[in-house]
Amino acid sequence: MGNLYTFQEQYENALETYAASIRLASKTRDNALAARALTNAALVSIQMQQNRQALGFLDRAWEDIKHLHTTKDTVHSLISMGRAYAQLLPLLPGRQNHLVRRVIASFRDAISRAETIDALRAASYAWGYLGQLYEAQQQYRDALQSTRMALLQVQHVHAPESLYRWQWQMGRLLTRMGRPNQAIKAYEDAVETLESFRYETTASYSQTVDFQQAVAPVYFQLVDLLLERANVLEQQPRADTDSQYEHYLYQARTIMEQFKVVELQDYFQDECIQALQAKEKPLEAIIDPNTMVIYPILLPDRTELLVSLSTGLHRFSVPVSSAALTKQVNQFRKHLEHRTTHRYLPYAEQLYTWLIRPLEPLLTPSIETLVFVPDGILRTIPLGALHDGNAFLVEKHAVAMLLGTTLNDPRALSEDDVRVLAxxxxxxxxxxxxxxxxxxxxxxxxxxxxxxxxxxx
Known part of the structure; x- marks a missing residue:
């Protein structure tokens, strides 16, 4: 009942229910029940911002759990306790040493017990969460070692929902340790695992993991890393690095296309989106010579523009964060809805400066059509309404939008047999x-x- 109240965000009722469970467990000397109820009470207390009370519950649970026999339930209770202690780290800065010691002790006890009963999946989670702690503490070598142990354990069981997490964690750590090529491989492994996880389940995996928090960052961080590598190569003599440079650009766009498919599947809760994908052909080989395809990618510290022409793929980097761009887009949309004023124009001009002006060297008179493959917040505005100070974008070019270049066939329609509903x-x-x-x-x-x-x- 306490868990139900927690799910319904009725935290006062949940806390009362857990308190009753704690009293019952104390009377019957059921330490296992007491530890679970105390940990749950601590988690509810954190939601209620009663952090010192939460710490008190966890310390009591710690005393109870030490006396338990080793079972899978005991191992899972230790992992839950360690994660609860970890949640308190940013909330109780004055108790950092105590909390860190308890997090480490909880996970290490869970690992030791799990290995004695061959609970490999649980051991993997304990190692992985221990790695997360070390990552947060910037102890990257210890974090890397713990994450490797998590990967080693999970490879003996079929658990893609945890495997991709530790591969992703490995990618983050290797990035921070300045090992980009190994990091890219780890991220690619995580994406591949996510793809297999998606195909193996009949329902969308969003029912298991939170998409925006636990799936989308894997794709975007990999794309960020690939484009950073392209940027490094761009600073070197081009004759020696052209093929590698283009490889990173094409790979980044491919990962974004994979993400767009996954995003639609998560939104529609339907795996059949996969059937809508066009046959994979190089985009540059099939687009019209008079067309430019613009692929904005919004990243935390910058906005990347991948531009496809029939002659090849180009990259432009704009030093505008996704947060700044989102704020500008929201203001543009807000003022655009008031059709009797021109208050939207400054925002339209600023967005033009960020998204179109960098591309002007490629906008030769032969370019008639601009096809945008917008990401995130850019889907909410008419990009043809961007303004260069003299004219709207749509006055100079035909403007179209695609969900993704593999979700639609980007080839021009034949004009011989066009039927229009107007x-x-x-x-x-x-x-x-x-x-x-x-x-x-x-x-x-x-x-x-x-x-x-x-x-x-």
């Missing part, structure tokens, strides 16, 4: 002003494509 309103409806130019636009479509438009119907 409809418009020139009358005011539900408080919205009439669209006075809609009739002219429909006339143009009728003349161009022979379609019979629907006007005010």
């Amino acid at each position: 409809a418009g309103l020139t009358e005011a409806v539900e408080g919205f002003s009439p669209l006075i130019y809609a009739s002219k636009e429909l006339e143009f479509l009728e003349k161009t494509y022979g379609s019979k438009p629907l006007l005010n119907e």
Whole structure:
């Protein structure tokens, strides 16, 4: 019942229920029940921001659990206790030494007990969480050793939901230790495990892990690392590094395409999205020579623009963080909705400066169409409304948007057999002003494509 109250965020009721369990366990001398109830009470106390009370519960649980026989339940209780102590580390700065000692002791006791009963999955979690502690403490060598042990243990059981976590953790550690090539390999292993995990489950894995917190960062951190490697090579003589440089760019775009598929599957809770993917062909081999495909990638410290032309793939890096870009986009959208003012223009011009102006050396007169593959917040705005100070982007180029280059066939449609459904309103409806130019636009479509438009119907 306490767990149900916790799930419903009825924390006072949950705490009362756990207190009753603790009293019952004390009367019956059931140390296992007492340890679980005390740990759960501590976790609820953390949610209620009663951190010192949480520490008291955990210290009592620690005393109870020391007397328990070694079972899988005991091991899992120790792991839960160690994680709860770890949650208190940033909340009780004055008790750091005590908390760190207890986290380490909890996980090491769990490891020792798990190995005696051959509980390899539990041992893997204990080693992995111990590695997380060392990572947070910036003790990267100890963190790396613990993470390797977690990977070693999990390879003996089928547990992709934990395997990818330790591969991801290994990638983060190797990055911080200045070993980018090994880090890339670890991240690639994590992505491959996530992909296999996705295909092996009938329901979306988002039911098991939180997508934005535990899946998306794996892809974006790998892309970040690949583009950083491309940046390093870009500073070197190009003749010696061209093939490697292009390899990193193509690989980064491929990972982003994989992410977009996974993101849609998570959103729709449907594995059938995979069937919508176009046959994989090099994008540069099939796009029209008059088309530019722009692939913005929003990263914590910068925005990367991958630009595809029929002649090849190019990269531009803009020193604007995802947070700054998101703030600007939100302001642009907010003011754009007030159609009687031009307050949106400064934001439209700033976004143009960040997203389009760096590409102007490639925007030759032959480029007629810009195809955006937007990421995140950029999907919420009409990119054709960006402004260079003199004209809107859509006044200079045709503008299109794609969810992903592998989720749609990016080749141009044949104009020989195009059928168009065209409809418009020139009358005011539900408080919205009439669209006075809609009739002219429909006339143009009728003349161009022979379609019979629907006007005010």
